[in-house]
Amino acid sequence: MNQTKGMLITFEGNDGAGKTTALESVAAILKEKGYPIVVSREPGGSVLAEKIRELILDVNNEMDAKTEAYLYAASRREHLVQTILPALQEGKLILCDRYLDSSLAYQGHGRKLGQKEIEQLNDFGLEGFRPDYTLFFSLDLETEKERMEMRGEMNRLDLESREFHQRVRDGFTCLCQQNPQRIHVIDASQTKEEVAQATLAQVEELWKGRFHD
Ligand code: TYD
Numbered sequence: 064m065n066q067t068k069g070m071l072i073t074f075e076g077n078d079g080a081g082k083t084t085a086l087e088s089v090a091a092i093l094k095e096k097g098y099p100i101v102v103s104r105e106p107g108g109s110v111l112a113e114k115i116r117e118l119i120l121d122v123n124n125e126m127d128a129k130t131e132a133y134l135y136a137a138s139r140r141e142h143l144v145q146t147i148l149p150a151l152q153e154g155k156l157i158l159c160d161r162y163l164d165s166s167l168a169y170q171g172h173g174r175k176l177g178q179k180e181i182e183q184l185n186d187f188g189l190e191g192f193r194p195d196y197t198l199f200f201s202l203d204l205e206t207e208k209e210r211m212e213m214r215g216e217m218n219r220l221d222l223e224s225r226e227f228h229q230r231v232r233d234g235f236t237c238l239c240q241q242n243p244q245r246i247h248v249i250d251a252s253q254t255k256e257e258v259a260q261a262t263l264a265q266v267e268e269l270w271k272g273r274f275h276d
Contacts, residue, residue, distance in 0.1 A: 069099075069151035070273060072266060073162035076200035077232055078221050079207035079214070080251045081258055085200065086160050088259040089266060093156070098270070101150045104160035105138065109145035112138040120218040128174040132181055135166050140188030148192075156270055162194055164238050164246075169220065172234025173227045196269050198262060199239055202251040204228055 074082040090102045106116040115138035118124060119131065126134075139162070150157050163185055171178035204225070211221055239246050247269075249261050 067151040068154035069157065070155075070196070070270060071147060071151065071157045071159060071162075071194045072269060073159045073164065073194040073197045074200065075161060075164045075168075075197055075235065075246075076202070076251065077204065077207050077228060077235070079210035080200035080202045081210070081255065082198070082200040082251070083160055084255060085249070085251075085258050085262040086158055088255075089263045090158055092259075092263055093266065099153075099155045101146075101155045101157045102160075103142065103146055103157060105142060105162055105165065106135055107138065108142035108147075108159070112141040112145070115141070120220070122217070122219050122222065124219065128170065128176055131174070132166065132170040132176055132184060135170065136185045136188055139163065139166070139185060143189060143192060156266075158266070159194070162197070163189065164197060164199075164235070167238060168231045168234035172237070173223070173231040175230070178234065178237070194245070195273070197242070197246045198265060199235060199246050199248050200251040200258070201248050204232060206252065 074086050076082045086102065090100050094100050105112075106119055107113045115134055119126075119134050119138070147157060147159070163182075166181050166185060167178050170176050171181040207228075208225075211217065239248060247265055249258060249265065251258055253261070
């Protein structure tokens, strides 16, 4: 738990799970209701981190798995210092599309670099900082793949094999089991409206429950 008045809630899941759509619609509703919302994303979320994002996701940039892990960690450090910590100090409710769990699942499990190793590598930059809560958007791989194909444009990670995405999925399942207090599961197989509704209810409950009853 961070010690400020603000709160960081991260949105996680495999590609195509629908977390970005849910995040956008919930952020718009909460802003309308007057919540102090900040929306961010990883990789990215600050000027330099967005430049690192372009490097990482470009399909023409083949790279070594450890180089990839360092780039995600570097962009995360920059995002933390430039965006997340200042917003938390101002008491904001930050909704962030992906965060550390993505590195643990994609680089730790997907790339087989090891969850512990990736956590240690990131902790050099994070110094123990963790999100207050995480929403994991749970969906079967087949439906995710269909949604990805409908979306069209694929980044470097999207183009990985089914086995890779299965390992990522298994990684997220491990993370949910290891962090039952922090990670809340959203059933992403429902309609867009239902997923947004469930997400909204969960975010409001977490925010109100902590400081604003
Ligand atoms: P993005 O287009 O933001 O995908 P999505 O809309 O599915 O979130 O691309 C981010 C990609 O980077 C996505 O495939 C997941 C991957 N990723 C990692 O492998 N490690 C990480 O630490 C993060 C934050 C993302």
